[in-house]
Amino acid sequence: MKRLKRLTSFREENGAVLVMVAFSMLALLGFTALAIDGGRIYxxxxxxxxxxxxxxxxxxxxxxxxxxxxxxxxxxxxxFYEKYGYDNSLVFNLTVVPGQSIEGEAKNIPVSMTFAKAVGTDEAFINASAKAVVGPITKASGIAPFVILKSDIPNRTVLNCGSTNPGDLQGNCGYLKFSDGNLxxxxxxxATYDVRNTVFTDPGGSVGQVEQAIDGVDGIVSKDVSKLHCQSPDTADNSCARVITTVVVDNWVDVEGKPITGKSEVKIVGFASYWIDRYEDKRLYGKFIKMVAPGEIGTGTGIGDYNLFGVKLSE
Structure with missing residues (x-):
């Protein structure tokens, strides 16, 4: 009799274990389904x-x-539609403030479910939004050691020394002082410049070094020889070596209001992009162009439409 009771007890315990295993399997499947569908949504x-x-x-x-x-x-x-492959029927709303910002919102984008279909949920819907603002660059790297007068933008076509050198820029070719002396x-x-700082100009023409930088074996022109879009100021962008960024000043006076003569301390008011055409007869020819580049962004309009601008996400 005792043996029979023990056998009966074993059967009852085995049955309970089976029930617990069954519930555990259901829970495990539920968590698996949640992880798979949740991971897909994420x-x-x-x-x-x-x-x-x-x-x-x-x-x-x-x-x-x-x-x-x-x-x-x-x-x-x-x-949104071409590069990332979203269907044209999906809603992507854009709001533009001319010259300042653009905001985008993608609404009710469907995500197909797998396990959730078992409980009648075939799709989940997701949304996303972002806003990008435009502002003048106040600090940036890779800026060439040239200084240009604000009023010369965008019409000036010769950047530095030569017969067109400004008469009031005595003893200076419009270069900035650089650390290692190699123009x-x-x-x-x-180099890195900041509109909150002052910089020193550097006297002298340095014709040979400028010519090497532009027309040398590893110079600017040779770097862009295979890039068709870099051959014209109308199509060039900041991937082109021929597009350089210059420092801009308000006028040809130093921080004390004295005329620039040789080595002088000047205040930066902005940056501008310049497409290089050629270096000829000690003159650097080219054209100022509108450009967007990486860097710290400030407010306002800087030096105008030809200021170097940047963009960033604001929210």
Whole structure:
């Protein structure tokens, strides 16, 4: 009798264990389903946010380079729908403040479910938004050691020494003082400048070093020889070696109000981009162009439309 009771007890315990295992398996499957579908939602949400961020950043650049709100919207839409592959039927709303910002919002983007279909949920819907603002660059790297007068932008076509050297820029070719004394390397590599700081000009022509930087074996022109878009100021961008950034000053006086003569301390008021055409007869020929580049962004308009501008996400 005791043996029979023990056998009966074992059967009851085995049955309870089976029930517990069954419930555990159901819970495990539920967590697995949640992880798979939840992970898919998270992944698609991240992709969507990246697409919206990229779209508004590209659109904000378009606000500066094209001066057209409609072109900026077209650029943003191309990034969202073409580059990231979202269907044209999906909603991507854009709000543009001309010359200042572009905001994008993707709404109700469907994400197909797997395990959630068992409980009647075929799709989840996600949203993403971002805003990119445009502002004048106040600090940037890779800036060439040239200084240019604000009033000479954008019409000046000769950047430094030669017969067109400004008469009131006595003993100075419009170069900035650089650390190692090698003007060639300073032109090719640039340096970091900040509009909150002052800089020193550097006297002398340094014709040989400038010529090497422009027309040398590893110079600016040779670096762009295979880049067709760099051969014209109308299509060049900041991937072109021929596009350099210059320091801009208000007038040819130093911080004490004295005329610039040789080595003088001057106040930076902005930066401008210059497309180099050629170096000839000690003169650097080219054209100022509108450009967007990386760097710290301030407020206002800087030195005007030809100020070097940057874009950033604001929210």
């Amino acid at each position: 992944s698609e949400k991240s992709k969507l946010q990246k697409a919206v961020d990229s779209a508004v950043l590209a659109g904000a650049q378009g606000l500066r380079t094209t001066n057209s709100s409609s072109s900026a919207e077209e650029i943003a839409n191309d990034i 060639r390397d300073a032109i090719l590599n640039g």
